[in-house]
Each structure stands twice: as structure tokens, then as C-alpha cells.
Amino acid sequence: MEITKHLFLNFSILIILLFFYLICSDKYKKILTSKPVTILLFICLLWVCVQFSYNPIPFSRYDLRIIPLVIGGLYLGIGPILVLALLIIRSFFGWDMGLAETSLLYGPLAIVFWFMAPWFWKQSSSRRILIAVLMGMGLSVLTIGGMGLFHPYTNWFDAWFAFLVIPPLGIGIVSYSLEFIKNNNQMRLQLIKTEKLKAVEQMGAAISHEIRNPLTTATGFVQLLQDDYLPRHKRREYLALVKDELHSAERVIQDYLTFAKPSLEVFEELNVKSEMKQIIKILQPLANQNSVEINTDFSVIGFIKGDQQIFRQCFINVIKNAIESMPTGGYLSLKTEYDHDYVTVTVKDTGVGMTKEQIDRLGEPFYSTKGKNGTGLGMMVVYSIVRAMNGWIRVESEVDAGTTFHFHFPSIRPMRNYMKAENQ
Ligand code: ADP
Numbered sequence: 001m002e003i004t005k006h007l008f009l010n011f012s013i014l015i016i017l018l019f020f021y022l023i024c025s026d027k028y029k030k031i032l033t034s035k036p037v038t039i040l041l042f043i044c045l046l047w048v049c050v051q052f053s054y055n056p057i058p059f060s061r062y063d064l065r066i067i068p069l070v071i072g073g074l075y076l077g078i079g080p081i082l083v084l085a086l087l088i089i090r091s092f093f094g095w096d097m098g099l100a101e102t103s104l105l106y107g108p109l110a111i112v113f114w115f116m117a118p119w120f121w122k123q124s125s126s127r128r129i130l131i132a133v134l135m136g137m138g139l140s141v142l143t144i145g146g147m148g149l150f151h152p153y154t155n156w157f158d159a160w161f162a163f164l165v166i167p168p169l170g171i172g173i174v175s176y177s178l179e180f181i182k183n184n185n186q187m188r189l190q191l192i193k194t195e196k197l198k199a200v201e202q203m204g205a206a207i208s209h210e211i212r213n214p215l216t217t218a219t220g221f222v223q224l225l226q227d228d229y230l231p232r233h234k235r236r237e238y239l240a241l242v243k244d245e246l247h248s249a250e251r252v253i254q255d256y257l258t259f260a261k262p263s264l265e266v267f268e269e270l271n272v273k274s275e276m277k278q279i280i281k282i283l284q285p286l287a288n289q290n291s292v293e294i295n296t297d298f299s300v301i302g303f304i305k306g307d308q309q310i311f312r313q314c315f316i317n318v319i320k321n322a323i324e325s326m327p328t329g330g331y332l333s334l335k336t337e338y339d340h341d342y343v344t345v346t347v348k349d350t351g352v353g354m355t356k357e358q359i360d361r362l363g364e365p366f367y368s369t370k371g372k373n374g375t376g377l378g379m380m381v382v383y384s385i386v387r388a389m390n391g392w393i394r395v396e397s398e399v400d401a402g403t404t405f406h407f408h409f410p411s412i413r414p415m416r417n418y419m420k421a422e423n424q
């Protein structure tokens, strides 16, 4: 069973190489899936096959070149290039009968591949696998035919077994994997598209609802204001209400815009500590209203890159939620930590907490448990801002115990703000 043994060795090397290629191509997709690189890969595979081939007599080499040829020829449409490469590689191993035999068998195959590739892609996924496997089998039979001509003393059971099982099996496995990956990618893209459409649809509906409500109210008050005999204090009161309503409509639009495109064109160095202090200043009145006590523990340094306005909006949203989760008072702890790679901001409350399902839905557009008082846009904005700043969020929560948000942002070495921070 010499041939079988050799082909199996060949087979394992091919599979190992392809496996590593698959793993790496996930990471460096752009480079590794470009045409020149894939052509190079298939030429390497051909070389590996010829290098580790079985050569019972000096001028003949038996190996699994059929696998890269069929896969490359059919799936990538590079059959002629591969055949040429094969002939060049083979010529390095000697100008002999084997090379002539190879040219005779694979030369015409180059033309077949050339015409077949476009037709091949019009077939269904399962038919493509079948065609590739059948083609492998055909080539195997032709190889054995050639063997019959030049090696009358071959162990025929070994030869038939090796060539009828291993190349078609290899082609089957590789083409099945290719089809699987392709279908998977297509499905993923489809899913993303439908999710996006759904989000836009929901967005449109809810935004118009959120904006229409305050506008209708404002219009109502403006109509009342048209009354010439309206007392002065009433007039003032109505105007204040109109202003409030317009503000809330503006907030919805602002949230939506921030979500759609967190404008991070202005990248500045942010001193996390002083930013957090500013944010607390803004939210202190709301905390007082809800009898929430704020504790802080800020690391001395900690700089990140981002837009100040957007960063503040992000934490205002988070801290507002935390305060709102403690309607009867509680403790809010804000902490920043710094290490070489990341700045971590922790926001911890002793509020109502969330169930696992609620945590999973955080950041979904219009997900709110606050009924009329909530827009369900706050966390969505937070997630999109943090993503735009290359950060990520971890949430821990327990019902009736409280919630902790951990925000991680890549830290930077400050240039101009360092001295300022030291002095604070
Ligand atoms: P809104 O505040 O308008 O409801 P958000 O997007 O800001 O919308 O929040 C979505 C939901 O997430 C809230 O309705 C609430 O159920 C939940 N949530 C967010 N933060 C907290 C928190 N700190 N504690 C408990 N629940 C929270």
C-alpha cells in the first residue's frame, strides 16, 4: 500500500496548509483573499504535492496535484495558470517521460478548465461539489491509465484504491468547506442587511412619533398664545412649555444623529478625570432630586482619544439611567482606572437592576422599560459612541441590587494635557 500511504501523507500536508490559510484569512481577509495571494497559495500547494510525491521509479511522480488543480481550476478559474505552474514545477524535478506525460494529460485540461469555470459557477452549490468530485475521479482514472502504460508491475489494488478514494475525498472536503463558508458569509450579510433595514424602519416610525408629540403640544400652546387677551403670566408659562417641548424634540434628533454618525472627526486628547468631574457637575441637581449620593474615585491620569462633546453625552446618558434606576435614593459610584493599555470607567448604582434578558436588549433602538418617560435611545447612543471610540462595554446587574457598567477605552500617552492633569 505504498501509494495509499504516500497520498495520505500528501493529503495531510494539504489539509494542514489549508487549515492555517483559513484561520489566517479570517484575520487578514483583504490581503489573503486577493487573487494574487490565492494564486500563490495554489502554486505552493502544487509544489508541496510534487515535492512529497511517490516516485517508485525516477521519472514518475504520483501525488495529489489533482486536488489544487481541480479546486483552483473550477472555483477560482485559474486552471491555465496552475497547469503552467505545475509544468514549470515538474520540470525542476527533471526533463523526463514523467514531464511529457504530465503535459499530455494536463495541457488539454487547462483548456477544459478555461471553458468550464464560467459554466461551473452557474450551477447550484451541491452540483458544484458533485462536479468537482467527478472531475477529480476522472483525472484519477486517467492517471491510473497512464500508470498502466508505464508501470506494468504496479500493485493495482493499491493504485486504484489510492486514486479513487483520496483525491475525490480531498476535493469533496475542500469544496464542501468552500461552499459552506460562502453560504455562511452570504447569510451573515443578508442578516446584517435585514437588521439594518429593521432598525431604520423602527427608527423612522419612532422618531416621527417622538418628534410629533412635542410638536403637537407646542402647536397647541402657540394657538393659545394667539389669544390677545391672555394674561401676561399665562403667556410666560405657555412660552416656557413650548420651549420645553421643542427642547425635547431637539434632544431626540440629537440622539438620532449621534447614533447614526457619532461625529468623531475631531479627535482630541481627553482627560478622563476632568471630563467625569464636568459630567457630575451637570448631573448633580438630578442626583439631588432623587436623593442619590455620588461617590468618586478617579485615577490621577488617564487619557483617551475622542470628541469631548460626544464623550460627555455618552456618560450623561449612562449616569442619568443610573440615577433614574434609584427613584427612592441610593449610591452612585464613579471610578476611573488607568493602565498602560486601557482606561476603565466604572459606573455603579444601587438601583432596580436588570434581568439577563434586559441586559441582552440594552442598546437596542427604542428599548425602554420607562414607558412614556423613556425614549430607549440613550443606551443605543452610548453603544455607538463607545464603538466609535474603539472601546467596549461590560455590564453586570442584579435585580433589586444594582447595576455596574464597565467602559474600556484604549489609553493614549498624553502630549499637551499631561501637565494640566498633574496640577488638578
Ligand atoms: P430610556 O432611559 O429612555 O428608557 P435607555 O436606552 O437610556 O432608554 O435605557 C434603556 C433601558 O435600559 C432602560 O429603560 C432601563 O430599563 C435599562 N437600564 C439602563 N441603565 C440602567 C441602570 N443603570 N439600571 C437599571 N436599568 C437600566
Ligand code: MG
Binding pocket: 317, 320, 321, 376, 378, 379
Ligand atoms: Mg436613558
